[in-house]
């Protein structure tokens with residue numbers, strides 16, 4: 001990894017994450033995960049995508065997912081950020097059973113600045129993100145204008161939505177106020 005394990009407290013980094021749920025009250029799970037991330041002292045949720053209902057990919061004998069993405073700002077280095085996310089999964093009752101199988105909540109780090117990592121515990125960029133329409137469509141909603149992946153992600157997302165064949169449908173929009181932004185008076 002091209003970054004130290006502990007970022008200095010002053011360094012603020014941006015990370016894109018994916019959220020998914022296909023068990024229980026799926027939308028509530030996503031909302032609770034966002035709130036838990038926001039409540040973390042070292043994480044600020046800057047932007048959230050729309051919520052999409054998506055057909056299961058990989059292991060297909062399971063219920064439809066709700067998927068979304070978020071842009072975070074954090075003073076945590078990549079590995080501590082992943083550990084904080086895994087802890088939130090645990091708090092929300094995630095049990096690890098079938099690989100690619102049903103889950104109350106799944107939180108993945110897609111991108112952390114331009115960090116590349118091939119450590120098994122944290123691979124960056126996420127190794128399967130560019131082949132997953134359920135990741136690319138919401139990621140396109142939150143990607144900063146001018147991001148190096150904007151065109152590639154945009155094309156893939158538009159294709160997935162136009163075809164309708166990739167089993168992705170708009171579910172809902174979550175209003176999210178960036179807590180660090182000055183409030184309008």
Ligand SMILES: Nc1ncnc2c1ncn2[C@@H]1O[C@H](COP(=O)(O)OP(=O)(O)OP(=O)(O)O)[C@@H](O)[C@H]1O
Pocket residue numbers: 082096098099100101106107108109110120121122123124125126127128
């Ligand atoms: N970029 C990443 N984001 C999240 N977890 C990662 C990443 N790279 C490696 N991992 C490791 O993968 C492990 C398994 O993650 P998880 O259970 O979420 O996989 P999965 O959801 O079944 O599959 P997928 O990763 O394809 O979505 C985690 O414990 C984590 O250490």
Ligand SMILES: Nc1nc2c(c(=O)[nH]1)N=C(CO)CN2
Pocket residue numbers: 019020021054055056057058059065067099100101106134
């Ligand atoms: N639609 C959809 N399919 C999946 C998902 C997911 O989040 N959405 N997660 C998986 C495990 O990583 C496997 N398959």
